[in-house]
Amino acid sequence: MAQQAAAPAATGMSGHASHGPRTQLATGVAFGPDGSLWMVGLDAKQQLYTANSTDLATWSTPHVLDVSADPISADGENRPKLAFGPSGQVVISYTRPLEKPYTGWIRMLRSTDGGATFSPPFTVHKDSQEITHRFESIAFDASGALHTVWIDKRDMLLAGKSYVGAAIYQNVSLDGGLTFGPDSKVADHSCECCRIALAQGPDGQLRALWRHVFGSSTRDHAFANLSDGAANGFKRATFDEWQIQACPHQGPGLALAGTSPHAGYHAVWFGIRKEKGVDVAAARYARLAEDGQPVAASVRALPDPQAEHADVVAIGDKVAIVWRSFQGGQTSLKAWISMDGGKTFEQRLLATAHGNNDHPRLIANDSHVVAVWRTDEKAEIHEINF
Amino acid sequence: MKSIFKAVLWLCLLAAASNAFAQSGASKSAKTPGTIQMSQIAQISDFDESTWAQLLKSSPRPAAYLFTTSYCSSCPDAFEQLHKAVLHKAPAMPLTVVMMDVSGAQALRHALHFQGLTQMYAFDGYAPAIRYSVDPAWPDVTPYIVLIDKQGHLQRSIGAPSAKALRAWLG
Numbered sequence: 001m002a003q004q005a006a007a008p009a010a011t012g013m014s015g016h017a018s019h020g021p022r023t024q025l026a027t028g029v030a031f032g033p034d035g036s037l038w039m040v041g042l043d044a045k046q047q048l049y050t051a052n053s054t055d056l057a058t059w060s061t062p063h064v065l066d067v068s069a070d071p072i073s074a075d076g077e078n079r080p081k082l083a084f085g086p087s088g089q090v091v092i093s094y095t096r097p098l099e100k101p102y103t104g105w106i107r108m109l110r111s112t113d114g115g116a117t118f119s120p121p122f123t124v125h126k127d128s129q130e131i132t133h134r135f136e137s138i139a140f141d142a143s144g145a146l147h148t149v150w151i152d153k154r155d156m157l158l159a160g161k162s163y164v165g166a167a168i169y170q171n172v173s174l175d176g177g178l179t180f181g182p183d184s185k186v187a188d189h190s191c192e193c194c195r196i197a198l199a200q201g202p203d204g205q206l207r208a209l210w211r212h213v214f215g216s217s218t219r220d221h222a223f224a225n226l227s228d229g230a231a232n233g234f235k236r237a238t239f240d241e242w243q244i245q246a247c248p249h250q251g252p253g254l255a256l257a258g259t260s261p262h263a264g265y266h267a268v269w270f271g272i273r274k275e276k277g278v279d280v281a282a283a284r285y286a287r288l289a290e291d292g293q294p295v296a297a298s299v300r301a302l303p304d305p306q307a308e309h310a311d312v313v314a315i316g317d318k319v320a321i322v323w324r325s326f327q328g329g330q331t332s333l334k335a336w337i338s339m340d341g342g343k344t345f346e347q348r349l350l351a352t353a354h355g356n357n358d359h360p361r362l363i364a365n366d367s368h369v370v371a372v373w374r375t376d377e378k379a380e381i382h383e384i385n386f
Numbered sequence: 387m388k389s390i391f392k393a394v395l396w397l398c399l400l401a402a403a404s405n406a407f408a409q410s411g412a413s414k415s416a417k418t419p420g421t422i423q424m425s426q427i428a429q430i431s432d433f434d435e436s437t438w439a440q441l442l443k444s445s446p447r448p449a450a451y452l453f454t455t456s457y458c459s460s461c462p463d464a465f466e467q468l469h470k471a472v473l474h475k476a477p478a479m480p481l482t483v484v485m486m487d488v489s490g491a492q493a494l495r496h497a498l499h500f501q502g503l504t505q506m507y508a509f510d511g512y513a514p515a516i517r518y519s520v521d522p523a524w525p526d527v528t529p530y531i532v533l534i535d536k537q538g539h540l541q542r543s544i545g546a547p548s549a550k551a552l553r554a555w556l557g
Contacts, residue, residue, distance in 0.1 A: 075487055245546060
């Protein structure tokens with residue numbers, strides 16, 4: 001059974017007046033090199049803060065960070081993130097929305113003392129136009145290179161309305177966020193407002209999975225090795241064939257499968273596909289081959305028609321998937337657990353909540369798998385025991 | 387208190403929006419016969435779990451409701467299709483936009499992307515619960531559009547409605 005460790009929020013860190021601005025609950029999590037669990041998010045005063053947990057039960061006193069008055073997007077698919085580098089660096093990223101709707105810059109704070117202090121914020125990308133640079137994801141690869149990947153509309157600006165969707169861009173820092181290489185395009189024609197999933201491959205290099213627009217309006221998913229260098233060298237990873245001009249607001253999840261170099265990946269995503277002539281909306285799971293192409297026989301819907309915003313992690317053959325589900329006036333945090341690499345799953349109910357709550361996050365290190373789920377009341381830590 | 391705040395906020399925001407709208411040139415097209423001018427919007431109203439049921443009873447017919455978010459960049463295009471469909475209809479057809487993730491001044495900034503809207507709401511509460519009150523089968527996807535025809539029949543779509551749906555809606 002999963003253990004629940006409810007971490008009471010510090011005063012002023014949660015809740016909101018019933019008609020004031022809603023607290024933005026979207027929160028990033030990561031394990032530090034010492035095994036402590038870290039979170040970064042906004043408090044009720046819209047201040048960026050970090051907290052950590054050494055016992056996976058209680059959070060430290062929040063540490064409010066100076067972001068030079070940046071507004072910060074921390075709602076839905078757009079959340080602050082943090083990542084630990086190989087030499088004591090800690091980086092925090094977030095999207096700073098600009099005045100013009102649908103625009104933003106990706107900002108970063110950097111620490112060289114394990115998160116005790118952080119630099120002032122700086123903009124990660126070279127392009128400074130008032131356009132979309134949003135929905136970033138960050139991760140270090142096994143060599144210690146920091147990758148920042150985001151959704152970018154500079155190509156749409158050049159091409160005009162004929163350009164379908166947005167683009168995926170990245171840049172790489174080889175010194176833990178001190179300096180950055182050029183902005184480089186990963187792919188044209190991504191979907192415009194879904195998170196990008198990142199996972200290390202068996203070679204330690206990063207793979208990305210994102211919602212992509214194939215043709216003029218088919219919103220499925222694409223998979224790429226971020227170290228390949230060439231733009232548009234991706235593989236199609238899902239085949240829901242969802243024809244839609246809309247914003248699903250539900251990005252995918254990705255995790256390396258097993259220890260074999262050819263084991264591939266676990267993926268979760270949301271989509272609508274025709275089944276016997278009927279549109280079926282579902283969060284789905286599949287195994288992906290090592291090049292990102294789906295293993296057709298493994299595709300299945302999560303056992304909950306209300307499932308949304310699923311995430312996945314894996315350690316060897318142990319796989320955990322979590323999602324949230326609203327029904328009957330309350331939201332449930334549910335898990336699907338596999339001990340055999342995704343062949344079979346057992347469903348668990350981890351928690352329920354009333355009121356506002358964030359999408360659940362799954363995070364793993366060598367010793368622990370935890371789901372972090374922030375509600376109006378607290379940031380809950382649920383350890384997954386296999 | 388809430389209504390006073392709303393009224394004061396609206397007076398300030400309306401002036402700013404009208405000015406920006408006029409400067410953008412958008413006000414010109416808003417004077418066409420089938421639409422209602424931006425400045426006629428009375429307020430941004432709260433949309434909670436009980437609102438949809440009330441609207442189904444009290445809404446003018448026909449009418450269209452488009453649910454959007456501050457990050458839904460495909461939503462203005464879908465709204466534009468609705469707007470084009472009713473542009474020369476008389477009397478004017480009400481086109482309502484419901485913001486799901488922001489309210490107040492933030493929502494008003496987005497009103498400028500929806501030329502021809504006649505009423506704006508903003509979610510007040512937990513978004514999945516409100517979505518569920520509108521349609522339990524509505525996944526977290528926008529634009530979500532509900533067309534109500536003269537008889538009160540509903541057509542729902544994710545993304546812009548089809549030409550067939552628009553014809554059925556407009557009779």
